Amino acid sequence: MHVLVAGGAGYIGSVLTPMLLKEGHSVTVLDRFYFGPTLSVAEREYGTKLRLVKGYIRSFSPSVLSGVEAVIDVSGISNDPACDLEADLTKSVNIDGGKRLAVLAREAGVRRYVYSSSCSVYGHGEGLGLVETSNRHPVSLYARAKVEVEDFVKKLAIDSRGEFESCAVRLATVFGLSPRMRFDLAINVMTKNAYVGRRIMVDGGGRQWRPFVHVQDVARAFIAAITAPSEKVTGEVFNVGSDGSNVQILNLAFRVRDAIPGTEVVHALTDPDLRDYNVNFEKIRRVLGYETTVTIDDGIREVLAALHDGRLDPDERRWYTLRQYLFLREAERALSELAVDGRLLSSPLS
């Protein structure tokens, strides 16, 4: 199958793209590559089976979709603080961009479409074991954008009477290694902080629930969603994770502490975290036969080993989403204010 992965160079995308290629699919990645050339290994290995398109989901040419049979959207500004930086930009990318991609895909005759939503749509969850039909109470712009686009994508499936086989997957918080690492996700950051400073800060009280899922298992869920029979996925929403991976944040900190002797767990003086959701994952198991394969403890060990072996630089700016977006904003400002002939420091003669 020819699959377009929007955001295919990101944390999830740069694990998903090689997995699709390995399974024999051709892949077009549409990405702005804000976190660098994270697909360079896959490029070398798979040659023309992988096409990279550097562009914006808000303005890319519809011709990019020519010949594409399935689209997976894992693009956008990917956490609460980065989304709060510029609300208008976030709405334009995460809402307008997400809708535009789905509309253009349908117009181009793409049949299968999978949108990456988030379990954060449950926000301040009502009770434990939230299912796909439970009420959503998003508490951030990031999560409200997810609600809007997942509803939009569902409506496209209904309006097209099943011709456009679109669905949404609500991902638990992801963990594990990726070529575009993220040290702003709970398990990854706690492991990094314990390794580097022997200290884990717990925000928001620590009693709040979160479900977790490994990045390789997320990639497998997307592949399950593009290859399942139409009647199982069209117009559907699936929580992606496993029931046993729901953990209260303080307990998560204790698990990371136990993996790294000498680590202390400290409560940060913050307001209670309004995001508190414990999620049920029975539907994806029953309908798609999907089970996760990597445990939280495996993920902690994996990140720890990469830090220990020097394969992962804990200080790399690009592994911190907010820091990288702040840097790009500052760079853009400096260029517009100071550049001569597009240059800041060097001159054509230097």
Ligand SMILES: NC(=O)c1ccc[n+]([C@@H]2O[C@H](COP(=O)([O-])OP(=O)(O)OC[C@H]3O[C@@H](n4cnc5c(N)ncnc54)[C@H](O)[C@@H]3O)[C@@H](O)[C@H]2O)c1
């Ligand atoms: N990682 C998680 O825990 C998690 C959980 C739930 C949902 N999600 C969702 O999954 C998706 C992928 O998350 P991720 O962790 O890989 O994030 P990420 O930030 O690593 O990846 C997002 C990718 O989108 C690209 N991008 C940003 N703006 C763009 C634009 N205007 N045009 C084209 N490309 C653009 C970035 O360059 C990046 O490669 C996001 O939509 C995120 O909200 C992630």
